[in-house]
Amino acid sequence: MAITEAALFYSRLTKWDDLFDHIPVHTVGSLLSYYLPSGLPSLPSGQWPLVIDISKHLSTKLDAIACYKSQFPPEKASIFERVESLAKVIGMSAGCAAGELLSGVRMPVARDVMQMF
Numbered sequence: 001m002a003i004t005e006a007a008l009f010y011s012r013l014t015k016w017d018d019l020f021d022h023i024p025v026h027t028v029g030s031l032l033s034y035y036l037p038s039g040l041p042s043l044p045s046g047q048w049p050l051v052i053d054i055s056k057h058l059s060t061k062l063d064a065i066a067c068y069k070s071q072f073p074p075e076k077a078s079i080f081e082r083v084e085s086l087a088k089v090i091g092m093s094a095g096c097a098a099g100e101l102l103s104g105v106r107m108p109v110a111r112d113v114m115q116m117f
Helices: 003-011 058-066 078-094
Strands: 032-034 048-053 099-104
Touching: 048 078, 058 078, 078 099
Parallel strands: none
Antiparallel strands: 032 099, 048 099
């Protein structure tokens, strides 16, 4: 079980009032997973893909990653090209210039199909 799934499970525990001091149940509508840029991910069984168009925000994302100078010293500069390339490949596969692949156990729903195109 992933750490995020475990956190989601534990956030719903309310039967132990003596330990949790009557804290109300915290519900999460849906949980999305993000894939690190190690290559094109293959989704686990039961996961539904969702591509978010980040075309207008890709440079901001790269700038945000660059803020972590201690994590990405010059010898790890290739991470920026990897993140950018992966975003472009995912975006092209979905019909936009750059995309971010997320997945969840629930199938994505469109409330207005015309807003999708």
